[in-house]
Amino acid sequence: xxxxxxxxxxxxxxxxxxxxxxxxxxxxxxxxxxxxxxxxxxxxxxxxxxxxxxxxxxxxxxxxxxxxxxxxxxxxxxxxxxxxxxxxxxxxxxxxxxxxxxxxxxxxxxxxxxxxxxxxxxxxxxxxxxxxxxxxxxxxxxxxxxxxxxxxxxxxxxxxxxxxxxxxxxxxxxxxxxxxxxxxxxxxxxxxxxxxxxxxxxxxxxxxxxxxxxxxxxxxxxxxxxxxxxxxxx
Amino acid sequence: xxxxxxxxxxxxxxxxxxxxxxxxxxxxxxxxxxxxxxxxxxxxxxxxxxxxxxxxxxxxxxxxxxxxxxxxxxxxxxxxxxxxxxxxxxxxxxxxxxxxxxxxxxxxxxxxxxxxxxxxxxxxxxxxxx
Numbered sequence: 008x009x010x011x012x013x014x015x016x017x018x019x020x021x022x023x024x025x026x027x028x029x030x031x032x033x034x035x036x037x038x039x040x041x042x043x044x045x046x047x048x049x050x051x052x053x054x055x056x057x058x059x060x061x062x063x064x065x066x067x068x069x070x071x072x073x074x075x076x077x078x079x080x081x082x083x084x085x086x087x088x089x090x091x092x093x094x095x096x097x098x099x100x101x102x103x104x105x106x107x108x109x110x111x112x113x114x115x116x117x118x119x120x121x122x123x124x125x126x127x128x129x130x131x132x133x134x135x136x137x138x139x140x141x142x143x144x145x146x147x148x149x150x151x152x153x154x155x156x157x158x159x160x161x162x163x164x165x166x167x168x169x170x171x172x173x174x175x176x177x178x179x180x181x182x183x184x185x186x187x188x189x190x191x192x193x194x195x196x197x198x199x200x201x202x203x204x205x206x207x208x209x210x211x212x213x214x215x216x217x218x219x220x221x222x223x224x225x226x227x228x229x230x231x232x233x234x235x236x237x238x239x240x241x
Numbered sequence: 242x243x244x245x246x247x248x249x250x251x252x253x254x255x256x257x258x259x260x261x262x263x264x265x266x267x268x269x270x271x272x273x274x275x276x277x278x279x280x281x282x283x284x285x286x287x288x289x290x291x292x293x294x295x296x297x298x299x300x301x302x303x304x305x306x307x308x309x310x311x312x313x314x315x316x317x318x319x320x321x322x323x324x325x326x327x328x329x330x331x332x333x334x335x336x337x338x339x340x341x342x343x344x345x346x347x348x349x350x351x352x353x354x355x356x357x358x359x360x361x362x363x364x365x366x367x368x369x370x371x
Contacts, residue, residue, distance in 0.1 A: 231248035
């Protein structure tokens with residue numbers, strides 16, 4: 008293989024008091040690809056992403072980011088966008104951007120204006136006045152304004168309007184730099200976003216039930232990823 | 242370029258087919274510049290690696306060539322339109338022949354219906370266009 012692995016997860020396990028969130032998950036992401044982490048709510052998608060970014064400590068298995076075990080340095084390489092609201096509602100868009108920028112050395116101020124424009128957001132607006140779709144677009148701006156080698160988006164399309172979803176899909180296609188970046192997008196609603204993915208991982212109750220290159224799966228099964236998803240999780 | 246693609250078939254193959262169609266119908270002419278990979282990806286909202294795979298395949302097929310720093314162009318090769326047309330026609334006919342053979346129909350009976358339907362459908366389209 009000539010490609011480097013941006014992320015390798017091996018036999019990852021995580022137990023919560025009431026359930027096993029991850030029961031031995033393994034995957035290997037080549038640098039430059041966009042992967043879809045697909046599964047219904049509660050399948051372990053968020054837990055997996057949080058383990059990678061270091062917010063959750065796994066009970067077993069290991070993770071390497073660009074060949075290194077998780078550390079302070081690898082943390083700086085990962086941009087994680089959680090599903091939960093992480094924006095202060097009293098801030099304006101501009102304030103939220105400036106506030107977030109102070110945390111990161113790889114922040115690209117020039118890129119912000121281009122992204123605001125593309126995402127059709129007015130920086131003087133207050134977060135509290137934004138729709139869910141607008142907040143989702145802002146969260147993507149915050150992730151893409153960094154030059155992070157590994158970007159993790161947790162449910163970026165959840166509960167938003169189709170126009171916002173299309174903007175986000177197009178924003179990712181335009182801004183993703185495959186020469187230096189790698190991305191994982193988790194979602195439980197595959198429709199209209201599957202063309203984004205190089206490869207997909209189906210996560211079913213903490214176990215990988217299907218994994219592969221998206222185009223190869225389409226050819227092999229003669230079906231869309233969305234149809235396969237519906238079948239597996241019917 | 243507007244591709245109304247189905248996600249049940251590999252997307253890069255559908256991108257190649259669309260370029261072939263445009264070459265055969267003359268929408269794209271030998272020597273014409275085609276969109277950059279990044280522009281096409283953004284336009285049809287498809288992963289850039291998928292578009293890259295389609296372009297790489299089209300280069301191998303001799304449909305397009307990429308000139309350093311200038312972009313990607315439909316090959317100047319004179320036979321390209323005819324070759325592509327023949328290839329697409331052969332593929333369509335092959336599918337048709339196999340389906341007809343599976344029904345146990347003869348060449349002569351089939352060809353007669355093909356001729357009749359050809360003119361009927363053409364006539365029908367003219368009516369529809371008015």
